[in-house]
Amino acid sequence: MMTSATLEVAAVLLAAILAAAAVAPWLATIFRIGSDSDANCEPETDGSWSRLLRGLESPLLRAAGVWPVREMTATEYAIAILLFHAAGFGLLLFLLRCQPLLPWNPDRLPAVPWLIALNTAASFVTNTNWQSYSGETTLSPLSQALGLTVQNFLSAASGLCVLAVLVRGLVRRGSATVGSFWHDLVRVTVGLLLPLAILLGILLASQGVVQSFDTGIDVALVEGTSTAGGEAPSTRRIVLGPVASQIAIKQLGTNGGGYFNANGSHPFENPTPLTNLLEIVAMLMIPMASCLAFGRWVGDRRQGYALLAAMAVLFLPFVVLIVRFETSPNPWLAAAVPSIDQATSPEHDGGSLEGKEVRFGPASSALFAVATTATSCGGVNAMHDSFSPLGGLVTMWMIQLGEVVFGGVGTGLAGLVAYTLVAVFVAGLMVGRSPEYLGKKIEASEMKMGMIVLLVPPIVTLVGTAAACMLPAEAAAAPNPGPHGFSELLYAFSSAGNNNGSAFGGLSATSAFWTLALAAAMLASRLLTMLPLIAIGGLLAAKRTVAESPGTLPTHTPLFVLLIAGAVILVGALSFVPALALGPIAEALQPAMAAGEGTR
């Protein structure tokens, strides 16, 4: 069995790498990295691909009054991105609040309550996609399509724009500008995300992911009214909707907000093992491809491989661990109920199966879980709340590493570059060299901005968790007792404070405190990492390059890869090990007891 799990995991990861390698050249041509004024940068090639892109984007930009494209300073870029976020927030809030007045609401769902609407708007605009509502019973198909699907595209596109600014900072020399947000936004949405989403959506629909104008169909149960007990209703409403289109971009854009409450474990979102593979590949594809495209952008592919390697070093050991944890029997269950069989055989899946689907089995569920938390996707195909204590720890820690191990589309790699600057700086201090990255001197201003990027998510996470623990009424939102209850609180703020969006789903985070605190955490973590990253881009773009000398620290070597990974681990471990010890680690150390043998 261990071999079949290994084979399956290896097959999925291989598929992800191949997909990323295929997308990387495409992604590399989407952004125009060099500037006209910079003689050192090559002008944009005039191939048929860029002509096609220009044909697509020019009417849209002309309508917006920003054609021909004018480059922006970092400040202007930041203002544009903020205004766009604000406008998106406003539109989504309007759609949710005015749901009953708008068309395509066949089930006549009422307006989404204020708190939930605010939380949801913050959640989808920030690419977090925390869901404090149940999709089937709260949102009309119009809200799902016009509100959520749109933000799935736009928040992901904004993330890639931030990455583009940072790369321009590294590549351009003595440039006052860092590109045009409007140009970047339209290009990446129409030129990359939309075609990929169409392709993936069609593949998903072929497997049974529903895509329909109907909202549901009432079905009489096969066993019918003869059901013992009598009172249970003998019909069920099978909920349909425009699901495939939303799931495609939810996975590709590392968004994670599903159509249904059960997210990617719902058979209509993820019906077969093949769709499961496609959805895992879709999550990893753009973040991985960004690393490869990075190498192309900076003109040295080894730099991209080094960043991808640093992510892989942080990812693969946890894949092995979590698959092992989840395919092992639950010892607490084994002690309490000796008559059940948790061993795995060809006819039967063992392992920890509570909150997992039979068609995926525990190995695939574990792989999906580590991929969705390492990237900032946050969609789930199994309930993380019911994972083994250490399996849950892996998912939580992948989030707490700051969503830089793959991370969000664009923002993940941008965050890792911030860590790389820290690694360069620390290494420079250690050996007495002036810190440089890709020919750019790293100085105090960049480091200050970099530290904001690194420290805001842990601060938001830990302060939020501490606040929840100190308010007994709010801490009671966690349904499980003891250390697992603490894990549920910690997971919620980790998820919101790093824009992941997955949850230990048992938490009923619907009170005013939870909806508003999590909304604030999501906004703070998104904006206070995005804006400093843009500032770093602006600061670096203005600098001249320094010539490489024998004293320059090479940034593509295995040693440097370990240095980056070390910086990530250090911040993640120092910030979170104490909290993790109170939650999942304490839980894992609880003794397993037979039923009735003492109470906890």
Next chain:
Amino acid sequence: MPPSDAPRPPKLSAMILGQIRPAITLLVVLTTITGVLYPVGMTLAAKALFPRQSAGSLLIGDDGAVRGSLLIGQPFTGPGWFHGRPSASGTTPYDPTSSGGSNFGPTSAAFTTLVAERAEALRRDESTGSATIPVDLVTASASGLDPHISPRAALLQVRRVAAARGLADEQVQRLVAARIEPAFLGILGRPRVNVLVLNLALESLDSGGAMPKLSEEGLRPPP
């Protein structure tokens, strides 16, 4: 902070005002593309290319009535039916309008107690004797709609189902064996049995015909 040698940076207020029009126009334009054209286009395309799958993989009986979806499990409790996994959805089991799992922690006493009760009930109903109970039959799925159980969990129920319907054990066993879906390409996912499909086959077997009455199209798993 404006980069170093920008000549006389424009006022902040002017910068903000200048970006309002593109922000709103592009939000409207991109919302139209990704929120209207994209989902509508995808729905039309999916309907044309995969009419059955995109409409919910519905299983239609001979009389034209929708019996359920190939992908969505249904609750079965009577002795003459194969039973699926426990469901933690909403207020009623297998409720597609409120999918979800139990979210029990792995060490929770409430969880282990509930599993012990389920195991006890199964031991009684299936007269398992000393045989162990497959864990999928006593744990709730993530969606609450899991249509599948493991092959072993299906085989465990053969004796009870055959007895209740007055069929031979071997006949029911063959029915199960024929409906085991293998892992995709031998490596993706796990072997499994669709409980609803199995029960529909049982139903048609019971009503006299050796062949399932449902159209073969409806019974086939999605490609």
